[in-house]
Amino acid sequence: MARSGRGFNTVSPAEKVVRYTLLLVVLVITVGPFLWQLSTSLKGVSEDVFTQTPTFIPQHPTLSNYTEVAKTIPVWAYAGNSLIVAVLVVAGNAIGATLAGFALAKLRFRGSKLVLGLFLATLILPSEVTIISQYVIVRGLGFSDSLIGVALPGAIQMLNVLLMRTAFLSIPADVDAAAIIDGATAWQRLIRIGLPNVKGMLSVVVIFSFIFAWDDFLWPLIVLTDPDKYTLTVGLQYLNGTFSSNPRLIAAGTMIAFLPIVVIFALLQRFFFKGVDAGAIKG
Amino acid sequence: MTHKRWFTPWLLIAPAAVWLVLFNAVPAINTVILSFTNAKPLGGGQFIGLGNYTRMFDDQQLVDALINSIVYMVVCVPLLTLLPLLLAVLVEKKLRGIAFFRIAFYTPVIASAVVVALIWGWLLNDRGVINGMAERLGFLSGPLPFLTDRWLLLFSAIGLTVWKGLGYYMIIYMSALGNVSRELHEAAAVDGAGPVRRFFSVTVPGVRNTMLLISVLISVFALRVFSELYILSNGTGGPGGRDMSLVMLIQLYGQGLTGHLGYASALSVLLFVVTVGPMLFLARLNRKES
Missing domain, CATH: 1.10.3720.10 (MetI-like)
Known part of the structure; x- marks a missing residue:
């Protein structure tokens, strides 16, 4: 795909950092809510899902909510x-x-x-x-x-x-x-x-x-x-x-x-x- | 050339034609007819002239629903016309792993509006993570009533629609960006135009038609909203039923054995009238393009 040498197809390291940072921010916004829901679904009754600082990774992941x-x-x-x-x-x-x-x-x-x-x-x-x-x-x-x-x-x-x-x-x-x-x-x-x-x-x-x-x-x-x-x-x-x-x-x-x-x-x-x-x- | 059997094409078209008649043409005509009657699921059906239409003027819920629609459109159109374009520019460059990001950004589109609304209902809950975080960081002293305040509920639903639509319109912009001249970009870069300047003077003019197309699509989509408001308000239409949409009213009056099919049909005709303008504009736009 490298067609016109300098400029358009090559991405400078600085631009790369900016682009990946933005991509990750958007990733968190678009996929984060699904992962949060998945996390909630795997938390057992003993784990408080309401606290002001709920953990993202379930402490004791369980499939019991599915049953x-x-x-x-x-x-x-x-x-x-x-x-x-x-x-x-x-x-x-x-x-x-x-x-x-x-x-x-x-x-x-x-x-x-x-x-x-x-x-x-x-x-x-x-x-x-x-x-x-x-x-x-x-x-x-x-x-x-x-x-x-x-x-x-x-x-x-x-x-x-x-x-x-x-x-x-x-x-x-x-x-x-x-x-x-x-x-x-x-x-x-x-x-x-x-x-x-x-x-x-x-x-x-x-x-x-x-x-x-x-x-x-x-x-x-x-x-x-x-x-x-x-x-x-x-x-x-x-x-x-x-x-x-x-x-x-x-x-x-x-x-x-x-x-x-x-x-x-x-x-x-x-x-x-x-x-x-x-x-x-x-x- | 002639076919040996003249009816072959008709045979192939027959199933689709039956569906066209049975589930599009006949319902469209029947909706107009029903709108002039007092039809109920069981019995009724006398002609009552414009009764259902004059009734609209006294329907406070309908007034609220139309206000909600206007707010929905006014907020959604600029956001969903601009943000997906920025996203498309972001995923345009072939960086390592870009395919993953494109697919990931598209996930909210393929999820059911019901799933998405239930997820956001949990995030926006009084005791959910958004209120929790805001309180912990000291932004709020108490939870914001996202789901129990008339306007906050409406804006939550709008936020959800925008969030769910980002990836969809991003894809449309992606195919449009492919047609924006690379040479023009390079020339601008050589002339010393920075990325922001190039975005406004090369990218935006290059996708102007697509922006127009998308803003029309969003207007129509905003007028048709149902699931987001229905699920976030748990089927109630919000406090005092003031967060109804036009389609929620159609469902409310049209469903069940006690439904008012006549009034629901009149509301359907109203929905058609408000969407047909943008739709015809879209059809003309398409014809010009092809």
Whole structure:
């Protein structure tokens, strides 16, 4: 990368010190609260978490809060519910957005412009605006108070359709032309030429569909009434409202909701940052 | 060219189209229709004209919610337009370990707003670490009521939104910074411009469009706030219910068997009206760019 010798790619030692100091300050601000919560979740009942000088490292680290929180609310069942919803949403978006994105980008048909316009038009509609009427529809379909009902509206998101369309558009036409001359069907072109070329965007769609579904709060809060069917976020709110006296338990609960998403993101982040470098993420 | 089977494209689009109709188009139309009725989850549904809209003028909670939205926007827009840009400049240079910092700064974005609000609720608690430290260092004689005062609660939620958004907008700026001419930076450096001067006369003009885009995104986001206020106030909407947001009111009126779907729908239409301006502006901005 060292392109122009002196000045821009080389960093002076003084600048290095300033930069690393600032990076560490921001690191403490952004990650510190999570570590503090993790620390609280590992502190036993004998350790005072309220004192004016609580220690950062637990004196006697224990996992007892994690078993304790599971006695208070069925937190593992809630995690399972969140996972079911997330898997449904990921599958729906991966399939639905890929199929539609491919058709909009690579197949010519009457009315394609109109259809594309309709997909684009939905983007100015914040989901909160239609959330009450979505609930009316989900209830009408008989899915209120069910995990399917939670997963349903987000199972194909219009933004993802448009992202996949953009990805398919960037495949050069002449790559496709040969296949068309050879008489390949649309389906063969999608599987053999399309899919291998849109892996990057597809992983972005998968990562963000998962995070969206796992983190979502307002919609499951509206749909679910039976405490057995709560997803993690709704369950945590319930825990907080009912048993707010013990911050250790809430800390353990939040870590159960937070750690899986961190692991998944850490495993898949290279796809995401590759997408950023390619300019795929633009708001 | 023509397809052997004309319906193939439609077959591929069908699932997404069903979702478009069922969960976007129909709910959008239905929201407008419901807003002119007194619909309840069980029964009701007579046309009542503008009743739900005139009711808004007597709704003190709605007035509070709109004031909260304005404060939210006024504070969030400058902070989240500027701070993430500084962050992006900070992580731009390929230093050793920079990838780790980029990922770390992004963690608050991927965490659920619920998780984040519970964490900050604990930090800001009367007996939490922030009050504890401030008291120990002698800044305070008693705890600041971050979570029980109308304005402190609102500003706590705003702080949380800003903190959670830093990494998200940092990423958007990172891809914009890639397009800022390196030669311009080098020329300015040769002319003796320091880093601060270069930031304002090269970097900022170079990402001006992105700043505009981001400030619009934040305005819309601020109008849609829900989880932060809901969790920090433990679902109550703060002292006297004065820390409600528009979306919290929609949820309050729309949920449950005793809900007022009509009024909730009218509030939804109001939410659309206040967000559509920035959204259309954004759409125009995007079209110009591409």
